[in-house]
Amino acid sequence: MVRLKQTAAGVCVPVLVAPGARRERLYGEHDGRLKLSVSAAPEGGKANKAVCSLLASRLGIRKSQVRVVSGAHSRRKEVLIERVGADALEAIIG
Numbered sequence: 001m002v003r004l005k006q007t008a009a010g011v012c013v014p015v016l017v018a019p020g021a022r023r024e025r026l027y028g029e030h031d032g033r034l035k036l037s038v039s040a041a042p043e044g045g046k047a048n049k050a051v052c053s054l055l056a057s058r059l060g061i062r063k064s065q066v067r068v069v070s071g072a073h074s075r076r077k078e079v080l081i082e083r084v085g086a087d088a089l090e091a092i093i094g
Contacts, residue, residue, distance in 0.1 A: 002093050003032045010065075010082035011089055013055075017075050019047035024054050026093070033076065034093055048072055051079065058092055059084060 005012040014033040021037035028035060038050035052066040059066075061084060071077035081089065 001032070002029050002034045002090075004086045004089055006086050007080070010080050011084055011086050012069065013079045013081060013089065015051065015077050015079055017047060017051055017077060019050075019075075024050065026054070026058060028093070045072070048077075051077065055079060055081065059089070 003014055016030055016033040016035045018035070018037040019040060019042040021039055024036070024038050026034065026036045036051065036054060038047055038054060040046040040050035048068045051068065052063055056063045056066045059081065061081075065082045065084070067080055067082075069078050069080045
């Protein structure tokens, strides 16, 4: 199960990213993190933007509501999703 953390600003989601993939997709849970792949290369913040875009499109929210709060230069990231409840995230992730 993905370890979601409810904060005052929203829900913090731990993710494991595979950049430079052939296609963008959510794989589900891996070691307590949401595993996903993005086609963008891990240079100049392109992969981070792709992660935010992918999550926003899957959740049906604006990209401005999703941002990387830690791990910007790592495959293991923490993503903050604003104005969305943990139960809505669990429904989409699960």
